[in-house]
Amino acid sequence: MKLPGMLLCLTTLLACTAGAQKVNLRFSTWAGGDGLALLQQLSRDYSAQNPEVQISVEVTPFADYGRKLAIQVASGDAPDVGWLAERDVPTFVSSGAVLNLSPALGKDKTFNLGDFPLSTLSLWTRGQAVYGVPFSNSPLVLFYNKDLFQKSGVKDPLLQYSQARWDYPSFQAASKVIKDKTGAFGARVMRLDPKAWAGGLLAVIWSQGGGIYDNAMKCQLNSPGSVSAFQLVSTMMFKDASMPRPGDQTDFASGRVGMYFDNLSYSAQLRDAAFKWGVAPLPKGTAGRVTQLGQAGYVVFSKSRNQAEALKFLKFLGSAQTMARTARFFPPPRVSVLKSPAYLGSNPAIPASSLKTAVAGQLSSARVLLTGTNWLRVNDAITSGLDRVFQPNADLQPVLDDLCKQIGDL
């Protein structure tokens, strides 16, 4: 056989072998328990539909997920597809570790990127480029203790919302009455972990017209809106004594707090609650009713050797059909799934009407915290700065001016 003929045969043989070879995709997540079981089932389902693709699900604890991914990326051993937490998005996008998905998703009518409201994509978008698809879109909602509301004779927040009276003055008043009549704390807006202060307090700040950063990413914590939000919280802590002070570990699940701001996923922690509870929208501030979205998304890593297959798998995970299945654990960002009766009736602990009002109804004014790559240092500075802010009789303006100066220096 002549040389060209041999080469042709060899090429055909190699192509056939490659075609028959299985692609092994690595999918990284921090899910555990039933959530992990569902992801493993989804991976098996995908392999059943695509026999040439095998998915291995890799698990890392949430606390060190970004740290491990960074080492894997630096070692050239990044997974193909993975979850990415909100806090890690700026770092992984700016370092080029994750793939721009817009060429693959933008024109795909079946995937329909338009089904995701713009607010849900802002964290993942840089200009026209989209670097991730959120799978969990958990807005902050107000958890309230129905028993404490009943005992203190305060109107249910959902009722006040329906009467267009659910604002921060009503929230403060309800909190004080609960404290005075039951002895329990009326409200808590910050989590137990001081470093997670933004989850809760930031929604209050946004609703008063303040923020951490303005559009030019300059510190805005000393703006009039921010100062008024800190003043409200400070008054509730020290004057009304209806809100736990920093360091006080009384949490909502104990049944000794009337109202609490947290992501919808917090409901999983109330499985054994010995009291009746409900969810409602956050109160309205002078600048509107702004809630914060807690997000996590799917990404394809730039160094994946199987990018085409990885993109197909991501499309499967982010499809409306799959999101309808994962919605039991993760509030779906797709509007079509979010408003479907199947989702609204999926949580036995929360009535469909509450879910519709507190979650689906708030997405248009919801925001994601957009940060820079130095967020960890900024967050540390704010966390320690809050010790000076939340002092009895603290003069807030100069303290917050100083905090902004510190952040500017970073």
Place this chain on the structure above:
Amino acid sequence: MKSEAAALLPRGQTPARRGRPWALLLYLTLAVVCLPFLLPMLWMLASSFKTSGAIFGNPFSLGAADLRLANFTEVFTRYPFARQYLNSLYILLITVPVTLLLSSLAGYGFARLRFPGREFAFLLTLTAMMVPSELTAVPQFLIFKTLGLTNTHVPVIVLQVFSATGALAVFLMRQHFITLPRELDEAGRMDGLGYWGVFWYLLLPLSRPALATVAIFALLNSWNDYFNPLIYLNDEALMTLPLALQRFTDPLGGVFWNLTLAAGVLVALPVLAAFLLAQKQFIESLAASGTKG
């Protein structure tokens, strides 16, 4: 001696009776000093039986209603905790004896044998203690990846034996062997023992306190190793206990404290039991290495 000491005391007072108020004061002081260490353990134990709501409600209360084992059963039924427990145990059972064997041999070599570059080799060994593991993580990972050993227990075991813990063990054993009189070696040699015989029959039997110290450090470091399993293990069924403790979270990372604390009690128990059983040996060994070294 006893009668001389007794003669110095007032009539009718024994040494024990005279020292009683001071002893009482000493015990009280020690009890107060113990509190910061003891309270978190007691809180963990009490909370491990409670629902998540009751944990922060009244931290130290433990009524009859709180005594429920649901957290412990859930840890085993909803998560592969039993498998992860076995992983930690078998890794421990490999790393501790191997560390003891290698560190005693290396310590003997550095203390007793003369060979070119001995001091440099010893210094090189000590650098393993001085370089933070984060710095060497990427090159080490590349080596194990090339060997196809990621997502196995091999890197976890090898890095436990040859990294900072191993280096500390070699250092401790070398310092110990230096303190033993060289006349022992000479006597052994006169009786026809080689290097191995001197090590095995003469020096090693005299090294129990040092070996106990090394064993305890190796045990604690292996049981508590978080970083290496974090980097090398991807499969939940391969994880060890420090990683397993971080797995009781909701999808956005909110911690299920009731499950975490129940698992925490189960993780702490073997170490506490080992310490209680071997505390005399442990304290003696630390004292011995401190005075002789």
